[in-house]
Amino acid sequence: MDNIGQYIEALIFASEQSIRTEEILYCLQSAFGQDFSEDEINTHLQNITNKYHDSRFAIEIVKLNNGYQFLTKKDYHQVISLLQAQRSKKKLSQAALETLAIIAYKQPVTKPDVEQIRGVNCDYSIQKLLEKELITIVGKSEALGKPILYGTSALFMDYFGINDIAELPQMKDFASNGVSIGEQSE
Known part of the structure; x- marks a missing residue:
């Protein structure tokens, strides 16, 4: 053929x-x-x-x-980003982005764990992330009440252009060397 x-x-x-x-x-x-x-x-x-x-x-x-x-x-x-900005209805809110970041870095993770880290209720954000298929239910925890475990989806990988979760930036990549507390010794 x-x-x-x-x-x-x-x-x-x-x-x-x-x-x-x-x-x-x-x-x-x-x-x-x-x-x-x-x-x-x-x-x-x-x-x-x-x-x-x-x-x-x-x-x-x-x-x-x-x-x-x-x-x-x-x-x-640059041109595509203008189109995407125009169609920003599909844009994730700050709360959804924070929730998604926690799930990506801590997965598999329960909603109570995410809420503990964020300090606020995450029902709406998790629902929106599930609807957009950026996260998925990966099982149930053995903790009391057997809460649902969440993880990132294949669409998340496609959307962020990665092959593996290990490709996400590490916390040390975000650290700023310019600010420190206390005296520095040579």
């Missing part, structure tokens, strides 16, 4: 989230009733990736969350 690369490209384009190689294999094998090797798919993925490295294209294929997704190239982020 000569145009398999075009089918792979179409699958990546049509996917709302990053699409894994296994998903591509499943779709192609189901659609055409023939076996494709993972190496064959990876070769096509590399060819498609190389194609979109060309400066004529404003988009590229990026590997995210162990899958592939079309994204706008960094050269165009």
